[in-house]
Amino acid sequence: MSRTIVVGAAQLGPIARADSREVVIARMIALLEKAARRGCDLVVYPELALTTFFPRWFMEDQAEVDAFFETEMPGPATAPLFAKVKELGVAISFGYAEKTVIDGRVRRFNTSIIVDKTGAIVHRYHKVHLPGHTENEPWRAFQHLEKRYFEPGDTFFTPADCLDGKIGMAICNDRRWPETYREHALRGTEMVLIGYNTPYHYPLAPEHDHLQCFHNHLAVGGGRRQGRQRGELRADRPELHHRPDRRDRRHGVDAGR
Numbered sequence: 001m002s003r004t005i006v007v008g009a010a011q012l013g014p015i016a017r018a019d020s021r022e023v024v025i026a027r028m029i030a031l032l033e034k035a036a037r038r039g040c041d042l043v044v045y046p047e048l049a050l051t052t053f054f055p056r057w058f059m060e061d062q063a064e065v066d067a068f069f070e071t072e073m074p075g076p077a078t079a080p081l082f083a084k085v086k087e088l089g090v091a092i093s094f095g096y097a098e099k100t101v102i103d104g105r106v107r108r109f110n111t112s113i114i115v116d117k118t119g120a121i122v123h124r125y126h127k128v129h130l131p132g133h134t135e136n137e138p139w140r141a142f143q144h145l146e147k148r149y150f151e152p153g154d155t156f157f158t159p160a161d162c163l164d165g166k167i168g169m170a171i172c173n174d175r176r177w178p179e180t181y182r183e184h185a186l187r188g189t190e191m192v193l194i195g196y197n198t199p200y201h202y203p204l205a206p207e208h209d210h211l212q213c214f215h216n217h218l219a220v221g222g223g224r225r226q227g228r229q230r231g232e233l234r235a236d237r238p239e240l241h242h243r244p245d246r247r248d249r250r251h252g253v254d255a256g257r
Contacts, residue, residue: 005163005191008035008043017052021077024050028094029084036088041117041163045094047127047172047195048110050078054097055145058136065149069099069108073121086119091163095171095195097150098126110150112169112195116162123160126153127171129180157183165190172196 010031015024028045035043048054054068073096074082085092091114098111110127130152132144157180159166168189174180175194184192 003164005042005165006038006040007191008038008040010035010043010045012046012049015052017054017057019052021050025077025081028081032081032084032088032090032092036090040090042091042093042167042193044193045092045195047095047112047197048097049094049195050096053197055132055149056142058138058143058145066099069097071099073098073113082115082119085115085117089117091115091117093169093193093195108150109153110146110171112171112193114160114162114167114169114193122162123167123169124155125157125169125171126155127174128153128155128157129173129177131173156187157189158187159184159189168192170194172198 008031010028012024012027012031028049031045032043050070051068054065059065070078081092093112093114095110095112098109100107100109110130112125112127113121114123116122127146127150130146130150132146132148134145134148136145137143157168157170157174159168166188168184168187168191170180170184170192171194173196175196181192
């Protein structure tokens with residue numbers, strides 16, 4: 001069934017390591033309000049949207065690492081964002097570091113959720129394809145320690161019933177693997193929301209730089225971080241991208257408007 005969904009990609013600027021959740025949430029709300037004024041039905045924020053991209057730092061103290069994780073969603077700091085979603089009637093998707101207990105064991109995931117227009121969480125996904133390394137490698141320009149701080153997700157690529165359609169999620173590196181799209185397609189997903197944090201330049205393999213933009217184009221609804229963070233150039237400033245010219249004709253669902 002063909003219908004129109006207006007999607008805004010809320011591309012956050014760089015988040016400093018010392019920035020509080022309240023500072024970040026205020027910025028997310030400002031972009032959400034802007035999206036509502038533009039008629040968006042859905043806003044997609046980046047991977048790990050609530051904090052700096054902390055896998056860029058090596059930390060031995062688990063308590064220091066856990067300060068970047070959420071133990072409840074929504075929590076006291078994020079509740080205003082959920083309240084604004086309900087007030088404006090605009091669904092959102094965003095990523096964060098999740099610390100939870102499953103079957104008596106503490107688990108830490110790189111997580112993304114979909115929140116519908118009523119402010120209810122309707123879908124949660126744990127990132128499967130974790131890139132990077134596990135130990136400190138000080139010779140690098142920046143670390144990429146997702147494998148150290150997270151465990152691979154054990155959830156399937158499945159869609160949620162949202163906005164009268166089937167909407168699924170993936171996170172960053174997931175978009176580089178064909179099984180992500182195959183699994184979603186087999187389960188009836190019509191649109192995949194992919195938040196990510198990807199530098200334009202990877203010092204260890206500069207020959208791959210041209211692939212970064214190609215992989216970005218694989219996201220039907222994608223939000224990413226912008227600005228300079230830990231020596232990485234991502235883009236220039238926070239903004240909301242509204243693409244009325246992009247249409248996913250395979251499923252009859254508009255990727256922009």
